[in-house]
Amino acid sequence: MTSDTQALKMPPVASTANVRLEAALRHKLDHKTKPLGSLGKLEQLALQLGLIQQRTTIELLQPQVVVFAADHGLTDEGVSAYPQAVTVQMVLNMLQGGAAVNVLARQHGFGMTVVDAGVASAIPDAPALPSHAPTLLLRKIGFGTRNMARGPAMTGHQTLAALSAGMDVVSHLAGNVVAFGEMGIGNTSSASLLLARLCGVPLDDAVGRGTGLNDEQLDHKLRVLFEVTRKHRDAKTPLAALTAMGGFEIAMMAGAMVQAASERRVILVDGFIAGAAALLARGLRSHCADYMVFTHRSAEVGHKLMLIHLQARPLLDLEMRLGEGSGALVAWPLVQSAALLLNEMASFESAGVSQASATQPAHDLPASA
């Protein structure tokens, strides 16, 4: 894979580490009119945002959500509760504004782009689209991946093309915040396989019910995926694992994340599938992680372990398992809150509020305190 990696032109991603700025951000947070640390995770988030933007006042501009859609040849093996046709049907639903991600994008004023990364059919012309329809980008790498139970899901060339397309998509986006979502019947299988391979998680712990398998169907999925890991046991690097067991939407999202990080955008990482792309992006450019806000813990069983491997403490745990970027968008107002609280809250000095005696050394306290 070394030659492949070299063939891929991928931008550098800088670390956000900045000791002086971090101290300035902590000082600003600690002098707001509130008990020290009392905004909890929102303070850690404000700190991360400040480091991403390298400033002590945050500006979040024109947030975007990009949904990558693709199909998986593995669905031939009966690993999903839904037929493959649902992928293109849901793309049309998104173009017409009816999916969960549309509702949430409208609620929060996100620009929305749907990318055909490799849906198994052509996207038919949709009937009269609403005025605020998402942008559709046709970046199809293939008509679905091949059935990875029989051979690699994609060729090395397709992997690189997908990563490049993802980079290109992001490079043309407005704003400085981007949420990534996906739609692809069968893609929890890919994400589980990547988690197992890249993090050394036992496959049993990485595989879940996806869109809603019953016990019998879950057993079957697990048997199929065991065969897939055996078949591709030599695919060990991120790129090799992606080629053998990935999906076009996952590859494209991974490239998109690298590009977003290279441009210092805030990356809102959705659930289990987006998490697999995050693992890959981090594998390709380690500092990508600095730019990622992990928005929620999915109900998909492997996500908990995936988040541990990503060293991520997600903002929400709402037992969601929908994909599309829905979790990222539900969490977005919390990111805004973190920024606004850092930007706008008064300080003890400016508001004339007394500070805690607890911040004094203990020997200065009155005996009764």
Added chain:
Amino acid sequence: MTSDTQALKMPPVASTANVRLEAALRHKLDHKTKPLGSLGKLEQLALQLGLIQQRTTIELLQPQVVVFAADHGLTDEGVSAYPQAVTVQMVLNMLQGGAAVNVLARQHGFGMTVVDAGVASAIPDAPALPSHAPTLLLRKIGFGTRNMARGPAMTGHQTLAALSAGMDVVSHLAGNVVAFGEMGIGNTSSASLLLARLCGVPLDDAVGRGTGLNDEQLDHKLRVLFEVTRKHRDAKTPLAALTAMGGFEIAMMAGAMVQAASERRVILVDGFIAGAAALLARGLRSHCADYMVFTHRSAEVGHKLMLIHLQARPLLDLEMRLGEGSGALVAWPLVQSAALLLNEMASFESAGVSQASATQPAHDLPASA
């Protein structure tokens, strides 16, 4: 207390239970273009909102946040990290728009009211207020409660006056959603004592660091509160416990919650102090709980047990412990999302999307599925 309860004119609160409406709401949710149940807690929330409003399309109108501020005589015993003067200072900070709750109310378009329920000093005229300053209501029951280590925090008459004032405040509010917050140095002590008394929780498990006590200060607080519970061991009903160990802001908030429930408003319950008011409201009118959305789990140690006693599964767990209604406002967009997803998402039928094979009986499935 029976005669006191009778002296209090309190409106009835209807149960939201409605089997036919619940079935209609579940049907609507289950036919949205998403895997069954995949919106997790947002679906349960949409169901609750529908039952509160007794309809299958939710309307959330002119949301309001009301912050009740009051002081506690118990602070004489050194139970808080901050001096009592901070209560009035923070009221002024709120009137000038600099507190966390202001930032969040602006972010989410909430109308904001600050109520002087019993601050220990008069609220001084604030210097030139910003154009969107919150409304200040003067409903002072007293200049802080009395020191409950020496006697009851309030008189029975004050308790009833505070409950009535809370009802009155809500009855004049616009909209159909109300978040309640508080400001009162020393009020985690009251909330801990009410939790211990009303729910039978051991005091050690109910008492925490409040705004940030160190170990030594926490030990001291715990010793003081043990004495208080011994002194008021006969105050067993909600009203008796409130009178002996409550606070004006907590009493007023409890009355406000009962009124809000009686008017079928959505009640956004903030953290530990608001939770104590919720316990009281539920004790006074049991169906109040139907109208309450528990927005977050506070980092204050007793809140976890309090939520269990309230049978509440909060939306957020961000390790916040600020009060003011800040947690309720941070969670608000999730409530909106739940409503919008119920209202606006397409159904499988309307979008022409195939449903899951998992919804078929298992014997209809192909052998490989």
